[in-house]
Amino acid sequence: MARKKTPEPKPAACxxxxxxxxxxRTVRVGRRHREVGQQTGLCLNCLGSGEAPAE
Structure with a gap:
């Protein structure tokens, strides 16, 4: 008799x-820290995995 595989639950999103x-993140330049645009960076909470960190 074949066993049914139970689907693994998806991890929670960060x-x-x-x-x-x-x-x-906002990019700032100059002495007066003028905002010139935005830049994407790695999420420091989940380190780029997209999954919620373990408690």
Whole structure:
């Protein structure tokens, strides 16, 4: 008799990056820290995996 495989539950998405693994940061330049745009970077909460970190 064959056993049925139970599907593994999907890990929860990271609350900071919403599961993408990237976050947007404002880029500032000059002495007065003028904002010139945005740049994407690695999410430091989940380290780019997109999954919620373990407690």
């Amino acid at each position: 609350s900071v990056c919403k599961g993408t693994g990237e976050v947007s």
